[in-house]
Amino acid sequence: MSWSVSEVRRMSGVTSRTLRHYHHIGLLEPEDVDPGGRRRYGRRELRRLQRILLLRELGLGLAEIRRVLDDERDEVTALRGHLSTLEAERGRLDTLIETVRRTVDALEGDDVNAIRPEELFEGFDAGRYEERARSTWPEQWERARAATEEMSPEEADRMRAEAVERMERMAAHLRAGTPVDDPAVRAEVADLHRGLTRMWTPDAAAFAHLGRVYAEEGPWREVHEKVAPGLADYQRAAMEDYAHHVLAEDGER
């Protein structure tokens, strides 16, 4: 008793292409092939196909399925390994979904979540930092002061708005659990760095220091934390990573 491709197709619902594929990769060989080259499947093959389909439905890859069926690799072990893969995947999806949802909310500007720059920087007093900046990098401080002085109010507003946008994007990375050395975060920090070069060009040490200043207790930190909890520290870590691995000459691999 043996069955042709179309009979197997009718019985099991798999397409002939799938059967050919399984034959090709040696996962399911026909019982025999008649002189005309047509495949014939016996009872054993149908049982095997049945097991293949069950395991496939459970999400195992064909290579893994072959290992289970041929090497008689322990099915339970294989499935348990697969299970943790699946759970990790679901965890990834969970945070991804959460991140996308928040990003949508932020972009929508729901009035509730909307952060207006004026409000964010309200009561902001950089005075405390001026002193130190002036004494540590007097030249850069002078250039920065000159640059900000030349700015029109509209320009200043736009800069603040841009800063908020950057914070929002950074917060998205933070919520996604993206490591600080990920390309996307690197690109973001690189952009921040490029933005700063309009006033001065911080080297590795200065850039890392700036990150730490942002994260210190004080108005800078508050502004960041108002956008998202943990943002200040996250950004500091990202900036330090950038300083070490990108700006420092000896930091590259």
Next chain:
Amino acid sequence: MSWSVSEVRRMSGVTSRTLRHYHHIGLLEPEDVDPGGRRRYGRRELRRLQRILLLRELGLGLAEIRRVLDDERDEVTALRGHLSTLEAERGRLDTLIETVRRTVDALEGDDVNAIRPEELFEGFDAGRYEERARSTWPEQWERARAATEEMSPEEADRMRAEAVERMERMAAHLRAGTPVDDPAVRAEVADLHRGLTRMWTPDAAAFAHLGRVYAEEGPWREVHEKVAPGLADYQRAAMEDYAHHVLAEDGER
């Protein structure tokens, strides 16, 4: 101010291959290409790359990203669409994980979940059905009776064990939410059908009827429900589908 491939790589962490890929598919064109053919990226391109990386991190495909960036397609709309895709995917994963977990439990034979055939068929009385079977298909009933009479006790045990295994597999399909016309379920039912042919060869009507008998109130149903709630009805549906679409000549497409 422009940057070479390796500079961009250092800044953003993307590989040169990725940049070439994005160039190839027109997602990110270099600002210009010098006479030697080397790519150079400007500030605009870096900003674009940054947005690409953010959207990619949120799980969007490159085609979708291009649509958002070029046609200025609404970012929020795109993300919301994406969000529902992600949520559907997570739902799929949820049931998949649950199914795999239960399958592992069943295979492990945790003593707790182990269903011993003797126990399952304990107190089983097919007598109520014999009457009807004998009157409806007298010939087949006679063949079945003869076949079972010839069986050794070991054979009978093995048959019961096989029946339990089949029920377990069916239960896995049920819990996975697999539709009854899925290849994997078809293959399972086909196997059941082949098993029956050792005694007789039911046609479409008889096979569908057998499915309904299994699902009726009574010991057959109880045996199935003991393995998994809903199994009796699920199997009936699967058998009816098989009868209509596979066994019936006019049922195929």
Next chain:
DNA sequence: CTTGCGGTTGACGCGACGTCAAGATCTAAC
């Protein structure tokens, strides 16, 4: 003899690149 069915073997396509392989070009050292 033709038509049609059911089967066959390639081969490309998908998505987002990784990974060689072979050659071209730029930079610094000699």
Next chain:
DNA sequence: GTTAGATCTTGACGTCGCGTCAACCGCAAG
């Protein structure tokens, strides 16, 4: 000027599980 070495280029194949043509072949019925 030459040459080594770093950097960069363009192909092209591999991944995973098949879907989807395209072209052809053998067999039975009209």
